[in-house]
Amino acid sequence: MQHNMTSETCRFCASTGLETFIDLGETPLANSYVSPEDAASQDACYPLHARVCSNCFLVQVADAVPPDKIFSHYAYFSSFSTSWVSHAKNYATMAARRLNLSPDSLVVEVASNDGYLLQHFVAMDIPVLGVEPAANIALEAEQKGVRTEVAFFGHQTARDLRSQYGAADLTAANNVLAHVPDINDFVAGFAEILKPQGVATFEFPHLLSLMAETQFDTIYHEHFSYLSLYAVEQCFERHGMRVFDVEGLPTHGGSLRVWACLAGADYEVCDGLEKVRHQEATAGINRLESYQGFAPRVAKIRDDLLGFLHGAHDHGKTVAAYGAAAKGNTLLNFSRVTPDLITCVADANPHKQGTLLPGSRIAVISPQELDNQKPDYILILPWNLRQEISSSMDHVRQWGGQFVVAIPELEIF
Numbered sequence: 001m002q003h004n005m006t007s008e009t010c011r012f013c014a015s016t017g018l019e020t021f022i023d024l025g026e027t028p029l030a031n032s033y034v035s036p037e038d039a040a041s042q043d044a045c046y047p048l049h050a051r052v053c054s055n056c057f058l059v060q061v062a063d064a065v066p067p068d069k070i071f072s073h074y075a076y077f078s079s080f081s082t083s084w085v086s087h088a089k090n091y092a093t094m095a096a097r098r099l100n101l102s103p104d105s106l107v108v109e110v111a112s113n114d115g116y117l118l119q120h121f122v123a124m125d126i127p128v129l130g131v132e133p134a135a136n137i138a139l140e141a142e143q144k145g146v147r148t149e150v151a152f153f154g155h156q157t158a159r160d161l162r163s164q165y166g167a168a169d170l171t172a173a174n175n176v177l178a179h180v181p182d183i184n185d186f187v188a189g190f191a192e193i194l195k196p197q198g199v200a201t202f203e204f205p206h207l208l209s210l211m212a213e214t215q216f217d218t219i220y221h222e223h224f225s226y227l228s229l230y231a232v233e234q235c236f237e238r239h240g241m242r243v244f245d246v247e248g249l250p251t252h253g254g255s256l257r258v259w260a261c262l263a264g265a266d267y268e269v270c271d272g273l274e275k276v277r278h279q280e281a282t283a284g285i286n287r288l289e290s291y292q293g294f295a296p297r298v299a300k301i302r303d304d305l306l307g308f309l310h311g312a313h314d315h316g317k318t319v320a321a322y323g324a325a326a327k328g329n330t331l332l333n334f335s336r337v338t339p340d341l342i343t344c345v346a347d348a349n350p351h352k353q354g355t356l357l358p359g360s361r362i363a364v365i366s367p368q369e370l371d372n373q374k375p376d377y378i379l380i381l382p383w384n385l386r387q388e389i390s391s392s393m394d395h396v397r398q399w400g401g402q403f404v405v406a407i408p409e410l411e412i413f
């Protein structure tokens, strides 16, 4: 096991002034689901330590993990979340209208996954190109008629794609900006591939939501940056781009969608940009003091969860979980939850069923199997989907089951 790859400088500005935001200790990779025959093996654990740069205020975790370890176990298929598919459809309709896209346009999506988003442009006869690093997932996209290149996006890839397919009228990058180790090379790729009046949209979880609601379980090794508009604007400016509009989105517990263009393009600044700039300034986004106080709130969430689980256990109640998402693994492993406290976790994704969660070794089962077991409590791990999950599982009330979330604070409902 190698632990000495920690970079000592900010991944955006290279400053050495990195201060602790939250240290979650050594944990296994959140997406490394374990097959039953490997149940007795030791997880490889890596430090998970989020720090804030005192120069540019980018919150980040160090590259503690070799990149091949991160993507080899990639098991996320976008189309398994119904709310996410409809979010994608709304985006496609809205963006096509706002930018007057036509059969002569090109829409490029980076980290295009299984084509969940681009398929909606294909349906409108707008040419698309997906860029996706995972070959098995890219194949699923191709099967839907979504043209896809298997590649990691960056400046050189952008140059190659541009010469092969032409420049883009629109690029989309959803939940990927925060997941790239080299944010500078990645952003430079968008400046490279855009037409002079092209538009790039990026969606990412907003650091302000993470801080306001103590969403520490969104911190995991593959999630390198925790982004504010403040940090993103500095990064785009360095690479010849500027933000002209920002929307707040409810996804992932509070996200931003930023609209950017090349520095010299014609787009006028919209109110949305000023609004979020103001929000962040009010929250003290560029002052180190604003980042203190997070760690004690995280410790309280862990203590409250363990108190609940031990109490249920002592009273002979059973607790299962729902949603084998990455964020659940951060919560469970930081809190050192074991299968005697949470017996199993149900997940609708058949690729995850039959595996064990990394670290905690809790078994992943199907929702049908959960119904058979009739647990007294169901801890919803992806709290951002608590509404969707609790209403789709309303039948658990019939056996007296109750739902629980741990974040932003312990709640039984």
Ligand SMILES: [Zn+2]
Pocket (backbone or CB within 6 Å): 010, 011, 012, 013, 014, 015, 053, 054, 055, 056, 057, 058
């Ligand atoms: Zn920095």
